[in-house]
Amino acid sequence: MAWPEGYGRRVLAEVDSTNAEGARIAGTLAGPEWILGLRQTAARGRRGRAWVNPPGNFAASLVMRPSEAPEVVALRSFVASLALYDAVSAVVGDATGLALKWPNDVLLHGGKLAGILLESVAGHLVIGIGVNLIAAPGAELVEPEAVQPVSLLAETGRRVAPEALFEALAASYALREAAFVAYGFAPIREAWLSHAARIGEEIVARTGSSEHRGTFETVDERGNLVLKTSEARRAIAAADVFF
Incomplete structure (x- = not known):
């Protein structure tokens, strides 16, 4: 190559x-x-x-x-x-x-x-x-x-x-x-x-101060992780993700 x-x-x-x-x-x-x-x-x-x-x-x-x-x-x-x-x-x-x-x-x-x-x-x-x-x-x-x-x-x-x-x-x-x-x-x-893993499935996103559990819906036009949680639809800019 x-x-x-x-x-x-x-x-x-x-x-x-x-x-x-x-x-x-x-x-x-x-x-x-x-x-x-x-x-x-x-x-x-x-x-x-x-x-x-x-x-x-x-x-x-x-x-x-x-x-x-x-x-x-x-x-x-x-x-x-x-x-x-x-x-x-x-x-x-x-x-x-x-x-x-x-x-x-x-x-x-x-x-x-x-x-x-x-x-x-x-x-x-x-x-x-x-x-x-x-x-x-x-x-x-x-x-x-x-x-x-x-x-x-x-x-x-x-x-x-x-x-x-x-x-x-x-x-x-x-x-x-x-x-x-x-x-x-x-x-x-x-x-x-x-090629994304776990789209449509429940995941956990942890930041330094909080944890969000929800369905991995997509990645938005800014690269944020978009989660549908029980409270709201959240766009997360930085976090560690756990399956």
């Missing part, structure tokens, strides 16, 4: 965190740049949580300088998750069992295969992506009610090298990014919803 034109590429044998490296180099870049870390020593997930990432798993970040308003820039979590869905489907040759969990996880057979972390650094956006290619964290490292992690190898029997997924992801992201810039969020939203 050809590397997309206009995107830089660097592969590091070891790094503390590809997002941290992205933040360090952001100011030196002339254009968007992908970073692949073959080994991470201080990987991070959402809300500062540790991300278990043994060698053989996938850890990469895209550094870019978008020009839109912050609320539009944030919608790239959907662009990235769609691109990752495309890339995993391409390297495995099958999309069976893959689904997208709001706001930015990729599921396989109901388990968490991958997570995405967006960070803003001095006008730049760093999109970090971690995928359990060969190993998943043990249940003891996961919140009791959270979706349990799974690995691609255990679920499909397919051993995929990080470099192979890197090539596929860069290509798929470039296509989704071009569509997002040209046509806006509407087609990205429609495509994301076509």
Whole structure:
């Protein structure tokens, strides 16, 4: 698969965190740049949580300088998750069992295969992506009610090298990014919803101060999770979702 034109590429044998490296180099870049870390020593997930990432798993970040308003820039979590869905489907040759969990996880057979972390650094956006290619964290490292992690190898029997997924992801992201810039969020939203997990089912959305239980109706034009609860129809901008 050809590397997309206009995107830089660097592969590091070891790094503390590809997002941290992205933040360090952001100011030196002339254009968007992908970073692949073959080994991470201080990987991070959402809300500062540790991300278990043994060698053989996938850890990469895209550094870019978008020009839109912050609320539009944030919608790239959907662009990235769609691109990752495309890339995993391409390297495995099958999309069976893959689904997208709001706001930015990729599921396989109901388990968490991958997570995405967006960070803003001095006008730049760093999109970090971690995928359990060969190993998943043990249940003891996961919140009791959270979706349990799974690995691609255990679920499909397919051993995929990080470099192979890197090539596929860069290509798929470039296509989704071009569509997002040209046509806006509407087609990205429609495509994301076509792969969404648990639409029409009851879920729980927890913020730092509250919990909402209701039917997952949709994602709105701002990327909010829309829940139909017993009290009202709620649009939630940020939360942890539990099934």
